[in-house]
Amino acid sequence: MNRASIILPALIVAIVLGLSSVFIVDEREKALVLQFGQVKAVKEDPGLGFKIPLIQEVVRYDGRILGLPTQPLEVTPLDDRRLVVDAFARWQIVNLIEFRESVGAEGVRAAQVRLERIINAAIREVLGSVPSSAVLSEDRTGLMNRIRDLARREAAALGIDVIDVRLTRTDLPEQNLAATYARMRAEREREAADEIARGGEAAARVRATADRTVVELTSDARRQADVVRGEADAKRNAIYAAAYGKNPEFFAFTRSLQAYETSLKGTNSSIVLEPNSVFFEYLNGFDTPAVSSATPLDSAAEGQTAP
Structure with missing residues (x-):
């Protein structure tokens, strides 16, 4: 056996081992170097990384901001009116070691399941402390910020940072819509009846004032006419008397x-x-x-x- 037949396979094995010891992390990723399931190195910056071939492995995670739409959730506000709410959360992995220890090998999928539970619990807690009018109003920024802060504290143990939480829908359950619409219609009809009654009362006051004004103006006009007529008669009689005397x-x-x-x-x-x-x-x-x-x-x- 010559030396070339020995050196060539060894060289190939060395090249393969050398290449397998190098890995690349781009700007969208974060990576962990594991050895028998234990974290040996963390690679968060983009570029080349090294590991021990055949002994260590590289686990990659998405380092970008991720989105999580939650499933519709039924909550009960402070006034016991049930609402159906769903939300959309944005989150990011900030601590790879804690994230790996919390979710294990399932990674992002397991993290989304646990994060959705955390967000649903925060939604129930925050919306359960306010009346439904506050939930259904257009200005819900304060409520969403409270949900985000509460979910952020709970998700910190997973190595996750909850960046934002937005309520995308707040509706009544289907079985309550008909009753709610009927109640709203009755309230609007009552308000309309009140407005009509107030308008009729105001119209009656205006008519009474107008009638009184007509009577007063007519009486004053008649009085002035009688005065003018009496003065004219007096002038006429004076003229007659003066003419008769001449x-x-x-x-x-x-x-x-x-x-x-x-x-x-x-x-x-x-x-x-x-x-x-x-x-x-x-x-x-x-x-x-x-x-x-x-x-x-x-x-x-x-x-x-x-x-």
Whole structure:
């Protein structure tokens, strides 16, 4: 057997052993070097790593931020209204040794199962301490931060950091939706009835105020009209008195003409008087009649009859 046949296999074995002792960790990964199940080295930075061939092995874990959607969970808030809640958590492995000791060889899958239990427990604890109105409101940031902090403390023992927890759905159970909608409808109808009653009351007040205002304005207008009419009558009587004082005969003449106009107005009027009546004294001639206290208008008022 020559030396070449011995050196060549040995060289190949050496190369294989040398290559198997080197491993590469990229920037998305973290790695543990295990020897018979015990952690011998931790490789978190990207680059080359070394291990003992055939004795040590390399276990790789995802070093990125991972997501975990939880299954729908039924919780009971402080006012005993049941809600169906599910969440989405973001988490990352921060301590490889604790993570390996906690979850064993199953790795990320086992960690997600345990982390979901931790998050569900935190959701029940936090949402069970507040009324359902706070859970169903749009501003739930405080509640989600409390759930995250509580889950982070519990998950620290697993070598995991819970970065964020978000409530993605908060609904009523299907069996409660119909009753809830009926109750909401009844409340809205009651509020509508109250609004209608208040509107009717306000309308009645407005109508009463308007009616009172109409009566007051009408009464004031009538009073002012009576005052104006009385002042006009007084001025008219004063004018008549002044005219009578200046020329009594002319005043009697104009009053007679007014009496003629008033008596003879219309197409079917008749007047029955004696020929020598005072009413005709200005029609019988242009002689100046004696001044009398009675005018034709006053006589007409006494002698006019309907046809």
